[in-house]
Amino acid sequence: MRLLATFVAIVVSLILSDIGWAEVPGIVTGSRPQARVIDETGTLSAADSAEIERLARSIQETTKADMMVVVIPxxxxxxxxxxxxxxxxxxxxxxxxxxxxxxxxxxxxDRKSEIILGDGLDSPGQRSASQRIMDQVMVPHFRAGRPGRAILDGATRAVTDIVGVSAEQPAAADIPPVPASTSASLVEKRPEPILQPLVEPSSPATPTPVPTEDVLRPEPIAPAQPWIPPTRFQRAPETTSDPVGMMILLGGGAAAGAGGIAAFRSLYRYRRRGCPHCGTAMILLAEGEDDTRLERGERLEEHLGSVDYDVWTCPVCPGVEKVRWGALFTRYAKCPRCRSVTKSQTISRLRAPTQVSEGLERIDERCLHCGWEKTSERTIPRLPEPTNSSVDWSSGSSSGGFSSSSGGFSSSSSGGHSSGGGASGSW
Structure with a gap:
């Protein structure tokens, strides 16, 4: 069985090498071709290629946007x-x-597909639309064995959902000219704008007239409003408000509010408590004395400062009341196993994000009480695009063997740029 699998792999590799599918086609390593659809696999029919070419011409003539479809093995x-x-x-x-x-x-x-957006189209909404096209349109068709339909429908939805142009809109060159004798009648079909508000007539025979001078006359200035000079003659308004003083006032108010909350909490915490059994006033044990009444996890919480416990005892009966007070600010969280607030978290960055790819970081969680541990990873969003467009592409890219000097392109060309935003799909 192993020999058969090896033989099949060798035959497949030889077939791929014979038809050129194991190598990158030369057309994508040279300068940009004139066609907007490049299909090196024969996947698209002539009708599909013509429709995508029409869509690309349509959006270029309508919005000046530039779309290309490239299919390689x-x-x-x-x-x-x-x-x-x-x-x-x-x-x-x-x-x-x-x-x-x-x-x-x-x-x-390779069973891979990408939608690459230029920086001018790479907004959060258009990036989400790209991923929806990939997940809901293209990938399902690819998995169903309809690659031509996947590419055509993906291009159509990209025109409507990303560029924002109707896919049914014909190119400007395809619109037949309107004769001069009929052009005026076609244009004048829209209703005339109403310049005056409609007034409900009091009776059919005597409509209420609307004087033109009343409509055109500006409203008088109310006497209570002072005259305001033009902006260039205005002086800086005199005010008694001070920004620094306002900030101090707001900060003082916030501090006073926080202090009031802390004072109320302290009064409520140390209020008189009656024994739930006999009603006698209970006694609050000192900080060192209440440790004998606490469990191991509770003592660890007090040691870490995440929780503080008050132990009230009755001097008459054996009644004991233990009250839990969580810290307002703490770096520890509740453990999912022992429920103690003793879980710590450490974040380590594994890969820094760039403008093209997302980053990766590892999260290590551990409970200092029961020893529970968990390790997970999460992505870091890509860096935002640069504020200026002075990017030097003269050095080229090391991936795919591309350089800006081949094919007659240089950094002084007037073409667009992409930071890699868009969507990815596989099937």
Whole structure:
């Protein structure tokens, strides 16, 4: 059985190498082609390619946005996100000022797909729309064995949901010219704007007239309002408010409020307590004396400062009352096993975030009472895009063998740029 699996793997690798699917097509390593649809796998039919070309021309003529669809077999082991982002920046999709490029990238043999947004389209809402297109439209079609439908529907939804143009809108060049004799009648179909408010007539025979001078005459200034000079003649308003004093006042008010809460809590905590059995006034034990009445976890909570316990005893009967007071601010949390507030947490950064990829950090949780432990990981959001566009791409990218000098592109070109925002999918 193992020999059969090895034989099949060798045959598959030879077939892939013969048809070129084990290598990156040369068209994506050169300069940008004229076509907006690049399909090196034969997945798209002629009708699908023509429809995507029409959509790309439509949004470019309507909003100046620049969309391309690239379908290749594989990235030859390169990260698909990095490969697609480098391809976007190498071909410089979109305008340099607007950064309104859009790339739909598919590596069919790798079963990976990417939507790369230009920085001008990379908003939180458009990024969410990209992921919805990937998860709800493209990936289900890929898994069902309909790759052509996945690419066409993904491009259509990208036009409507990301760029914001109707997919049914024809290109401007496809709209037939309107004859001069009929153009006026077609344009004048919209109703005339109403310049005066409608007034309900008192009777059908005698409508209430609306004097034109009353509509056009400005409202008189109320006598109580003083005359306000133009802005250039106004002096700085004199005020008695002081920003520093206002801050001090607000800070003092907040401190007074916090102090009042603490004072109320202290009064309520040390109020007179009657024994629930005999009604006799109970006695509060000192801090050192109440440790004998506490459990091990409770003593540890007091030692850590997360909880403070008051132990009240009755001088007449054996009545004892133990009251728990949690700290207002503490770095410890409640343990899910022993329920004591003795759980500590340590966060270690494993990978720093960048503008292209998310970061990763490890969270180590441990209870100092029962020894419960848990380790988990969570992602760190990507860094925001730079505030200026003075990015030097002359050095090129090390991924995918791209450099800005090949194919006639240089950092002085007027193309757009992407920081890698968009969506990823696999099936």
């Amino acid at each position: 594989t990235t030859a082991g390169e990260s698909h996100r990095r490969f697609a982002t480098d391809l976007f920046n190498r071909w410089q999709l979109g305008d340099a000022a607007r950064n309104d490029g859009l790339l739909l990238f598919v590596a069919l043999a």
